Amino acid sequence: MRSTFLPFSKPSISEAEIEAVAEVMRSGWITTGSKALAFEQAFANYCGAQGAVALSSATAGMHLLLTALGIGPGDEVITPSLTWISTVNLIRLLGATPIFADVERDTLMVSSETVAPLISEQTKAIIPVHFAGAPVELDALRQLAAASQISLIGDAAHAAGTEYRGERIGHRGTTIFSFHPIKNLTCGEGGMFCSDDAEMLEHIRRLKFHGLGVDAFDRTMQGRSPQAEVLEPGFKYNLTDMAAVLGLGQLSRLDGFIEKRTQLAERYNKLLVEVDEILPLITPTYPMRHAWHLYVVRVDSKHEGMDRDRFMAALKEKNIGTGIHFKAAHLQRYYRETMPQPQGTLKNTEWNSARLCSLPLFPDMELSDVDEVVAAIKEVLA
Template identity: 45%
Template structure:
């Protein structure tokens, strides 16, 4: 057994990020400025998006996306229960009505057939989440959006560098939000990026900084004017140059990071597919998985313990794990407001009880991977039926 606890998802930060942050801190400009601009340009270039807007979170990106598209009271937004709370919180925040539809049993991504059935005259937008980094069925979702005249805002918090039929996530729907939270495929500690239609991005950009017609860097730079006007009642969602410094260096390593994530997923697949206790993550043809999460599903009928006890056993074996996600309809706010019952979304609910997210990150050593496999198999063998 391991002597040292293996954390679930620590960042992979090296000297380059530290040097870049020091460079920024030693300069005359530490908030939104030249490094953010460079990060946006590099990110847009990598994704193949015309433009990109750096923000202080993915949540900010999703919120601004809905605002830029003019979604508000009286509108319905169709999304998934199998997501982080902020995907749905932002729909509530703009005063719209979130309409949850269940997920597909294989990918745990939103079901296009159920989206189609849920569309009403009030529907304005579909908000798919690329769960764990596996892209949703975007062709079908796009077709529904086209025929029903709906917007698509993608939650790509997990899906940086994922591809759908050869196309990078971030270039498919009207707007796409990415996360650089500390556990994500690249990090800025906290941060996010919005890509997509330049007209909406520009509107979101103004909203991201108080709704001012000119940002501070443009006001304080030499040769600029102090004058600005408020054209929208905006927010304070901008990224700082300190955070962008980390992002710039992380972005340069994305291919190496992804290749290690793929390697780890492959090793887990090979090890766990031998046993009846587990269901390994599905991947459909024609996609490139971002492997933000490796979600192992327990076949609970083969075990004498439940998922929570399984996690405790792994903790005792010094393996950190997590659960993605507690489905939205189980949270008190949503349960009370909309009267949801657990069985209203049977696929999400059934799978919630059997999922465990295992450690998967670039700086895991081969020994770390072997330790995770050994611990998971050991718990299952000890408690098999």
């Protein structure tokens, strides 16, 4: 058994990044400023996006976008139930109705086939999730959204550095990224809104800081204009320079992170072939680059009493951490009670929700750590 605990995720922070944050703190300008602007530009360049807006979280980005689209009572938004609960919560908080699309059993992503039957006259947006670092099949969803004249919002919380058919996620359309500590790129907390819609970019930039007609930091003023006018009610979702400078350092290392994550994932793939009761996700066959944000398996044990939760507890006893991504939103208590799903409509979602388990995967791991995880899995299931 391991002598030290192996978490399922851990950020890789360099000494240079620590010093960059310290330099910002010593500068006297620690809130949104030149570093946040530089991070926006660098991230837009990396993705090939027309523009980007740095935010305090991906949840903030989703809130601002749904607000900017005017989504509210009487509207419907199609999204998977197998996602982090923030998107579903925001739809409800704005008075709209989430409509849950089932996922493909072995990729955990929606498809045009699962989404199309759910579109109605009330549908205002589709929010597919790029899951675990793999991209959703976008072409068919883009065609579907365009034909129905509804918004397609890319949830790329898992997909910084992911590529789809030769383009980085964020290059086209409207996309929201997360920089939470477990993500491939972290700011501690943070998010980024990318779009090729110049008017929407300006709207999000305004909404993120109280609805002011100028950004929180005006490079010509070296600060915020005291004459700034409120053009509409807005929020307070700006990213600080302390967080942004960490993001800049992380962005410069992102491709290296993905390379290491890929090596670790390939090792898992090779070794877990020997374990019949552990079912990794299937990598999509269309042209893509997987960013390997998570290494997700399904625990389908034949042993009496060995379900996913007991499996995770047994691994923890062997000093190995795991995670669940995610318990389906419609199975959470509030949604069970307020909008119960007709039985059988989300079969793949529910089957996976009961079995999902994320194994340790982060850049500072070694291949030998993967070997130890798989050895422990075999012991637990023996």
